[in-house]
Amino acid sequence: MPENQTSPEQLRAVLQWYADMGVEDVIGAEPSDFSTWANRGPVSAPQAPRKAPAPPPGLGQTQKASTPQRSAPSPVSGLEAPMPTDEAIALAKSLAASATTLTDLRSAIQGFDGCPLKPGARNTVIDDGIDGAPLMVLGEAPGRDEDRIGKPFVGRAGQLLDKMLAAIGHSRFEDEMASAYISNSIFWRPPGNRTPTKAEVAICMPFVWRLIELAKPKVIILVGNTPTQALFDGAPGITRARGLWREHQTSDGQTIPALPMFHPAFLLRQPLQKRLAWADLIAVRKKLESA
Numbered sequence: 524m525p526e527n528q529t530s531p532e533q534l535r536a537v538l539q540w541y542a543d544m545g546v547e548d549v550i551g552a553e554p555s556d557f558s559t560w561a562n563r564g565p566v567s568a569p570q571a572p573r574k575a576p577a578p579p580p581g582l583g584q585t586q587k588a589s590t591p592q593r594s595a596p597s598p599v600s601g602l603e604a605p606m607p608t609d610e611a612i613a614l615a616k617s618l619a620a621s622a623t624t625l626t627d628l629r630s631a632i633q634g635f636d637g638c639p640l641k642p643g644a645r646n647t648v649i650d651d652g653i654d655g656a657p658l659m660v661l662g663e664a665p666g667r668d669e670d671r672i673g674k675p676f677v678g679r680a681g682q683l684l685d686k687m688l689a690a691i692g693h694s695r696f697e698d699e700m701a702s703a704y705i706s707n708s709i710f711w712r713p714p715g716n717r718t719p720t721k722a723e724v725a726i727c728m729p730f731v732w733r734l735i736e737l738a739k740p741k742v743i744i745l746v747g748n749t750p751t752q753a754l755f756d757g758a759p760g761i762t763r764a765r766g767l768w769r770e771h772q773t774s775d776g777q778t779i780p781a782l783p784m785f786h787p788a789f790l791l792r793q794p795l796q797k798r799l800a801w802a803d804l805i806a807v808r809k810k811l812e813s814a
């Protein structure tokens with residue numbers, strides 16, 4: 524092979540290095556011929572690589588004292604030890620309680636560093652839609668598209684959600700049906716779109732409860748297991764929970780009916796279940812008419 528050509532093994536090694544660093548997207552803003560990188564000497568990373576996620580609690584502390592170390596690692600932003608979960612929950616509660624408007628609350632969430640998912644995410648994804656709308660939809664977590672754009676439910680599942688809402692006369696957009704507000708159970712994308720852990724959800728919930736309190740919806744739709752179990756501790760899985768009304772009590776005394784439904788991403792995979800989702804949407808429409 525000519526000296527200036529990159530072998531498949533070298534290419535694989537470069538790709539593996541990027542994958543290990545947490546790079547998941549292979550399309551950047553600028554075109555780049557990365558087949559030449561392996562021959563360039565020190566590899567310069569593409570613009571703004573994502574920070575590696577913080578290590579899980581305790582990682583690093585278990586290293587034996589006798590392990591030889593050449594030099595102390597330099598501090599790298601985003602690799603600091605995560606805040607202990609209890610401390611993060613307490614901080615989230617106090618920040619949430621001090622926010623008296625949705626705008627204040629959004630700034631508090633943006634500035635909050637207690638969730639271990641934040642260093643690995645591109646954006647803090649908080650909410651979208653109409654402040655003070657009668658209908659609120661609570662989802663699970665931002666996915667890849669949401670993380671990239673910074674808004675909830677903008678990918679394929681979000682497009683289906685918009686169609687489902689439109690079918691009962693609601694929309695998150697400033698149009699003639701404008702009447703829906705959308706958020707999630709957590710505000711940062713879990714790596715690889717895995718289900719968020721209980722601790723990650725618990726850390727974000729004080730903010731979610733306050734979002735609900737300040738947004739004052741008349742009805743909440745909970746799409747999927749995560750928001751259903753986050754709002755109602757001990758709720759069964761979504762197949763049993765869906766279609767059964769529950770009541771969410773806010774700490775300032777509002778009682779808000781909440782209906783668990785199938786997640787639109789699940790409906791994309793299981794279109795036959797749309798029949799049940801339709802029945803749930805009709806129930807939501809009726810509840811809003813009588814609210």
Ligand code: URA
Pocket residue numbers: 662663664665666669674675676677678680681707788
């Ligand atoms: N799924 C969710 O639960 N929320 C989003 O924002 C996107 C997909």
